[in-house]
Amino acid sequence: xxxxxxxxxxxxxxxxxxxxxxxxxxxxxxxxxxxxxxxxxxxxxxxxxxxxxxxxxxxxxxxxxxxxxxxxxxxxxxxxxxxxxxxxxxxxxxxxxxxxxxxxxxxxxxxxxxxxxxxxxxxxxxxx
Amino acid sequence: xxxxxxxxxxxxxxxxxxxxxxxxxxxxxxxxxxxxxxxxxxxxxxxxxxxxxxxxxxxxxxxxxxxxxxxxxxxxxxxxxxxxxxxxxxxxxxxxxxxxxxxxxxxxxxxxxxxxxxxxxxxxxxxxxxxxxxxxxxxxxxxxxxxxxxxxxxxxxxxxxxxxxxxxxxxxxxxxxxxxxxxxxxxxxxxxxxxxxxxxxxxxxxxxxxxxxxxxxxxxxxxxxxxxxxxxxxxxxxxxxxxxxxxxxxxxxxxxxxxxxxxxxxxxxxxxxxxxxxxxxxxxxxxxxxxxxxxxxxxxxxxxxxxxxxxxxxxxxxxxxxxxxxxxxxxxxxxxxxxxxxxxxxxxxxxxxxxxxxxxxxxxxxxxxxxxxxxxxxx
Numbered sequence: 001x002x003x004x005x006x007x008x009x010x011x012x013x014x015x016x017x018x019x020x021x022x023x024x025x026x027x028x029x030x031x032x033x034x035x036x037x038x039x040x041x042x043x044x045x046x047x048x049x050x051x052x053x054x055x056x057x058x059x060x061x062x063x064x065x066x067x068x069x070x071x072x073x074x075x076x077x078x079x080x081x082x083x084x085x086x087x088x089x090x091x092x093x094x095x096x097x098x099x100x101x102x103x104x105x106x107x108x109x110x111x112x113x114x115x116x117x118x119x120x121x122x123x124x125x126x127x128x
Numbered sequence: 129x130x131x132x133x134x135x136x137x138x139x140x141x142x143x144x145x146x147x148x149x150x151x152x153x154x155x156x157x158x159x160x161x162x163x164x165x166x167x168x169x170x171x172x173x174x175x176x177x178x179x180x181x182x183x184x185x186x187x188x189x190x191x192x193x194x195x196x197x198x199x200x201x202x203x204x205x206x207x208x209x210x211x212x213x214x215x216x217x218x219x220x221x222x223x224x225x226x227x228x229x230x231x232x233x234x235x236x237x238x239x240x241x242x243x244x245x246x247x248x249x250x251x252x253x254x255x256x257x258x259x260x261x262x263x264x265x266x267x268x269x270x271x272x273x274x275x276x277x278x279x280x281x282x283x284x285x286x287x288x289x290x291x292x293x294x295x296x297x298x299x300x301x302x303x304x305x306x307x308x309x310x311x312x313x314x315x316x317x318x319x320x321x322x323x324x325x326x327x328x329x330x331x332x333x334x335x336x337x338x339x340x341x342x343x344x345x346x347x348x349x350x351x352x353x354x355x356x357x358x359x360x361x362x363x364x365x366x367x368x369x370x371x372x373x374x375x376x377x378x379x380x381x382x383x384x385x386x387x388x389x390x391x392x393x394x395x396x397x398x399x400x401x402x403x404x405x406x407x408x409x410x411x412x413x414x415x416x417x418x419x420x421x422x423x424x425x426x427x428x429x430x431x432x433x434x435x436x437x438x439x440x441x442x443x444x445x446x447x448x449x450x451x452x453x454x455x456x457x458x459x460x461x462x463x464x465x466x467x468x469x470x471x472x473x474x475x476x477x478x479x480x481x482x483x484x485x486x487x488x489x490x491x492x493x494x495x496x497x498x499x500x501x502x503x504x505x506x507x
Contacts, residue, residue: 044233086271
């Protein structure tokens with residue numbers, strides 16, 4: 001499950017597609033207007049419904065279209081990691097990455113890496 | 129079997145109601161909105177207005193004020209709980225505050241091999257054990273800390289400090305799950321049962337005879353709902369206030385220092401009306417030398433609910449909270465409560481950055497265990 005911000009992450013993914021960079025078809029993209037919109041509960045809900053990992057892509061610090069949305073996202077993701085730690089889900093299953101609109105290659109790389117890392121962990125159903 | 133519109137439900141308890149309307153006269157929600165318990169009962173029995181019933185069933189505070197006055201002893205909160213369970217089975221749910229994150233957390237804890245961060249890490253530097261007679265139930269406070277940006281783990285840590293002061297090393301469950309109170313009252317009985325079975329098993333493994341809780345909701349769930357709905361338990365559940373009260377009565381604990389403040393006490397619904405623990409917290413507070421204790425006009429069984437249960441929060445519930453806080457603010461500087469949830473809801477109101485609110489209230493909300501720890505100079 002990937003939450004991409006409209007201005008950077010999603011554009012980056014778009015660029016990756018247009019430039020034909022290959023990455024695994026393992027992600028389901030949800031576009032949000034800003035990464036700050038991603039509430040901890042969205043992430044927990046994704047895990048509850050069986051997602052193996054959650055990726056949140058935001059603009060680089062200082063580049064947010066809404067001034068400080070990505071900083072809010074960082075705080076929220078850290079909080080969510082703490083919650084995951086308490087309830088016994090590996091916090092590495094949740095990842096926040098800075099991807100700008102020009103970084104299609106970086107996006108493809110991140111998805112490939114993350115998919116590999118998740119495939120080494122067990123299925124979420126074994127943890128839940 | 130009762131029929132509501134197209135729904136067929138297995139609830140009969142409420143049919144004793146003879147529409148006298150006493151419940152509506154005391155219901156805190158009825159005084160500020162068009163919610164009336166009597167009408168719910170009437171609609172239910174006569175099988176009318178299904179939409180209204182659904183809305184009202186989810187709106188009810190389940191505070192239990194109506195039970196106190198009902199001449200027919202209808203257990204209205206229990207009826208609401210069963211109705212919610214039935215509604216949820218048919219896909220009629222309710223949107224909780226905070227996007228339902230607390231129910232989410234509770235549901236994510238349902239798994240066989242539960243391994244999270246150990247709760248022992250909360251109590252670094254304090255004396256705790258893994259096996260023994262007295263167990264302290266931490267509850268959800270670590271999650272409140274993370275989600276609500278305030279420190280509620282203080283309640284748990286201070287309780288263990290006080291127990292250590294009394295030369296008791298409490299047992300702490302390493303991997304304790306949510307007690308399931310909110311799931312139960314939101315109608316998710318299946319998941320509640322799973323959580324309860326795990327918790328009972330884990331508590332019995334430690335060999336604990338007494339389980340102490342600082343949470344009113346946890347107290348009710350462990351003591352009353354587990355044996356009633358899941359399976360019998362072979363340990364005794366007591367609230368922290370009862371425990372300290374006993375120690376005070378046999379003079380094992382004394383408060384040596386004066387605490388000259390004006391104080392009042394708020395009865396949580398779950399501890400007061402539901403479980404009838406009224407006097408122990410009051411006796412503890414009154415036994416502190418120099419304290420100026422006064423009772424709010426609405427106290428004990430007539431006490432006003434803090435306004436929110438199971439994270440069903442809206443503007444009406446805020447009015448109830450403002451009402452309660454104003455009542456306390458008139459007579460005291462510190463409001464003591466024994467339920468972390470009441471504390472959360474009152475503080476949520478006090479934290480609001482609107483100007484007239486800041487001017488109006490000077491009161492502070494303190495949990496009973498933090499209060500005791502302060503008096504004993506443990507923090």
